[in-house]
Amino acid sequence: MIAYTLKRLATGIVSLFVLATVTFFLVRLIPGSPFQNGGVSTQVVEAVEEEYGLKEPLLDQYLTYMGNLVQGDLGVSYQEPDTTVAEIIGRTWPVTASLGLVALLASVFLGTGLGILKAVSKKKAVREGIAAGGMLLAGIPNFAAAILLLLVFSVKLRWFPSAGLLTPAHYVLPMISLMIYPMAVISRLTGNTLASEMGKQYVLFARAKGLGKGRILFTHALKNAWIPVLNYVGPVSAFLLTGSFVVESIFTIPGLGREFVSSITNRDYTLILGLTVFMGTVVILVNLVTDLVCTWMDPRMRRAYSGK
């Protein structure tokens, strides 16, 4: 178990290294200078590039960047030279994280709820309705959902505000647009695994023992059906982060995603680089943690790795 944890940590660190390196070189490959806008003369551009060390050999720049990165220094934004990338992340991350967390929790609870209902319901209409609804929802891209929700519920019906993230009412529409897809996937996942768990021998035994339906479901079968869902939290976090790019720009939420999109339009190298590395790190960490929790939770996996 300790060996597995160490191995998993090592893969995580290599992933982070690859992420930072690939991002650095890809960002340097983007054509056009970040300072080339409007009537700025070539001399000025070159002088500013000189000042920011963009004229040095690429390898030196890379080493400097990595050295700073290890110390947690992500550099300053080229567009707003007074603010560091870390400050921008500090300002925007809580917004994105709170929205993402709400969407994550909502999708996990609703998704597992629907999945349980689908697996245990005796009515064929309920089962097929959940399956069809899940498929329907999984086919709607998040930006399409966001636009349609905005048009219908805040422009036409005026039920919810359309911009910002100040009150709980502001959270509703962006949350729904972010959670639709993960919720559909989680309900399918729970429904399928639960249905197959309910057909297994230990459930039959529990029933023979005279345990109640609810008890079998919640203390026995659900314990096993939960593991794929927990495993899926890693991919969901990646999906929510990238989803925040469009959802935050549609609902004008001052979060990380919107900052990232504008950093791309502004060709703000350090900001693109810093935000990509930051988001990648978040996803890698979430993956790492869920992976380890899954292994610790599941005695079969625990035993497989400790070699007993």
Add this chain to the structure above:
Amino acid sequence: MNVQKDVARLVRGNRQALAGCVILGVWILLAILVPLFWPWSYSEQNAGIQNQAISLTHLFGTDKFGRDIFARVWYGAGISLLIGIASALVNGCVGVLYGASAGYAGKYVDMVMMRIADIISSIPSMLYVILITLAAGAGAGSMILGLCVAGWIDMARIVRGEIQRLKETDFAAAARMEGIPRIRILLRHLLPNAAGLILVNLIFLIPQAIFTEAFLSFLGVGLEPPAASLGTIIQEARSQMLVYPNQMVCPLVVLCVMLLALNAVGTAIEGQLRRGKNE
């Protein structure tokens, strides 16, 4: 072991798959025929007919440059579909070859190959795709390149698992004992048995790629005009979506219908496969 016959039988016996296929067929026909025969062109600007509402002459209305949206949407749909199919094929081939070699080789080769896949897939692929389209310049080619960086990994994992399972079967052992070369066992004996699984995942790769393409075009890092995909058309309509929602809702609905039909066909075949395995 005849895959086409299996699929044909399965589609006939399953209403969901049938409905999906019919919608898909109509959709593809429209994407081919509308650009060829529709009286309006997708790119010609006409100052006399800007921002028209939905009517019989312009089924989806016209945009701010006076271009017919029906023509644009179906032209864009074709481009989206082409990008989706092309990247799904590349990802599918890479994934199958990678997964099959890892699964069949086993031991250290397998471990190293799958660790590399783990590392690539632990970073959100959308981030790579955005950076690659920025670095390589906007266009269908760089879009497909970006989609193919991490798109093959799921396929590789699934194929690897299946090959590992098939490798231990009796017929594989028999083939080994007959002295058939390893590469031939893999290609002629094991892979055909994984064909159903590969097909399902190939089908799911197409809507994924179409979604990613639309997502990126919507962010403004997609195709350059005058080329247009569903995502760029949606993006163009955004500036006046409150005044002329039809310009945005029409391409959105066309996109959703496509994704839904592909998902319906995919899940139907997947369900059929699972049932077949349990029997």
